[in-house]
Amino acid sequence: MRKGQIDFITMGCSKNLVDSEILMRQFEANGFHCTHDSENIEGEIVVINTCGFIEDAKQESIDTILELVKAKEEGRIRKLFVMGCLSQRYQKELEVEIPQVDKYYGKFNYRQLLTDLCKGDVTTCTGQRHLTTPSHYAYLKISEGCDRRCAYCAIPLITGRHISRTKDDILQEVRTLVADGVKEFQIIAQELTYYGIDIDGKQHIADLVHDISEIEGVEWIRLHYAYPNMFPKDLLAVIREKKNVCKYLDIALQHISDNVLSRMHRNVTKEETLRLISEIRKNVPGIHLRTTLMVGFPGETECDFQELMEFVKWARFERLGVFAYSEEEGTYSALHYKDDVPYEVKQQRLDAVMSLQQEISAEIEAQKVGSSMRVIIDRKESEYYIGRSEYCSPEVDPEVLIKSDEELHIGSFYNVNIIDSNEYDLYGEIIK
Incomplete structure (x- = not known):
């Protein structure tokens, strides 16, 4: 001790x-x-x-x-x-x-x-942290709480209403972290796109990301946990035009069936969701979308689930995670719905979506073979250096595995030729 x-x-x-x-x-x-x-x-x-x-x-x-x-x-x-x-x-x-x-x-x-x-x-x-991540990247929390009231979610019961940090406070933290060697920022919030609503009734996420991108030393900015309802379209121009804002967006969609979306209290329809995805891809060519889906929500029929499967085929998300519904006490769904989808069915549906996504991911990653990418090195494991492109968030997304006779430096960027792929990861070699 x-x-x-x-x-x-x-x-x-x-x-x-x-x-x-x-x-x-x-x-x-x-x-x-x-x-x-x-x-x-x-x-x-x-x-x-x-x-x-x-x-x-x-x-x-x-x-x-x-x-x-x-x-x-x-x-x-x-x-x-x-x-x-x-x-x-x-x-x-x-x-x-x-x-x-x-x-x-x-x-x-x-x-x-x-x-x-x-x-x-x-x-x-004030504004300083003991980073537990590799020293070249950090998570940047821009708000607390959530004003959304999705039927299944206990987070508003835990964290309360949405409270945005001031822009000056956030920008000062970024400057402090950059001075400590941080190059890459994962911007996080329970509801990223709601930033600023509690301050003056307007969404300011686009302005915030723009101002962070202007800080010298910020090499990559990646955005996590957006919401499809009231999505701020001005953010797309920032992602497209600012070179250090990664062509990446984490936007949790949960489902596509209007029946399930309505019961979930998501305040968005299938048609609006399809239109939003199309608009994002049109305005930011090459963007990689990460989403989260939920299966087995109370009242989800086999027809609803097949509609979800067809949606996954259509959307071809570059990154996708799936959860089975878990009843949480105090939530609307726990109080008003019966958890009527059997555990075995939930698991079967989850496995089916992930199996489909594995095929999609393998096809998407295979298309990158022969291309070159800017990659940051996170660590070395055995014979490989492990890196990520702008399309990959730490810990949850595919990685780039690189063999090199020369020593590569952790936290440094390299240009890499992609020479092979599997369902999720890429293999590359340094461009000399």
Whole structure:
């Protein structure tokens, strides 16, 4: 047990990761040594940043808490603290069920932990983070919360209403991170395109992305978690015209059947969705779209599902993820719908979509053979350097595997010839 060391464990999404990074930097400014997701817990204090989005994520968070409770009881750690989405939603229940945790914090009061363990916020570190990602890229969170009320989603119950950060605050954080060597920014929010609505009633995501792209040293900007309803079309011009804004957009669509979309409270129709996808591809040639679909939502018929399959064939998404519906307490669907699609059917539908997408992805990646790409190197594994093109977000998207006799530098860009592909990844060689 190392005195003065805090081990952080982050569950769930990249938005949680940013919170952990902010807190770690503050603790370091207070004289602590911090580690993140270490395979071997060695610190005297452990902070678990939990996820409470779906049942599997909640259970994983609870299992992790119980595992660290055991470590505390065995004397391997001295203090255990829990923060994040799970404790935001279930703090009273957790305090009763797992009282061995020294203290629970929610999603928004976690900075109180600084006051409880040390002197509090160090103002000279405002905007700074202890990056847990490779030093050349970072996640940039531009807002909290969500004003959308999708029938299945518990996130608004956890995080509350949408609150945008000020543009000046965001731009200053980008400048600070660039000065620390960050070249690539993954811009994230629960609802990216809603940015600014709470400030003056207007969407300002296009202006924000434009201004970030103007900062010297910003090489790549990638956009995550857009919403199809009220999509700001002026954003497309920024993606098309700014060279350091990646031709990439993560836009969760969930379904295409009007029956299911209506029951989901998505406030968008099939026709509007098809028109939007066509408009995006027309205005930003070569753009890679990532989306998320949900199968097994209450009331989804076999006809609805086949309509979804035909949509996947038509849209040919470059990146696609699928989830089976999970009933979350307190949501509209949990209160008003019966979870009437059997688990086996949900799984069959999920497998069918992913099998179809695997074929589509293989065809799309094969078309890149013979082309050249600008690639950033993330790491080296065995005989390969592992990189990504502008069309690939870290951890979730295909990668470019490169063999090179010469040493390549992590975090540097190289021009690469694509010489082969499989269902998801590409193989390349450095252009000399």
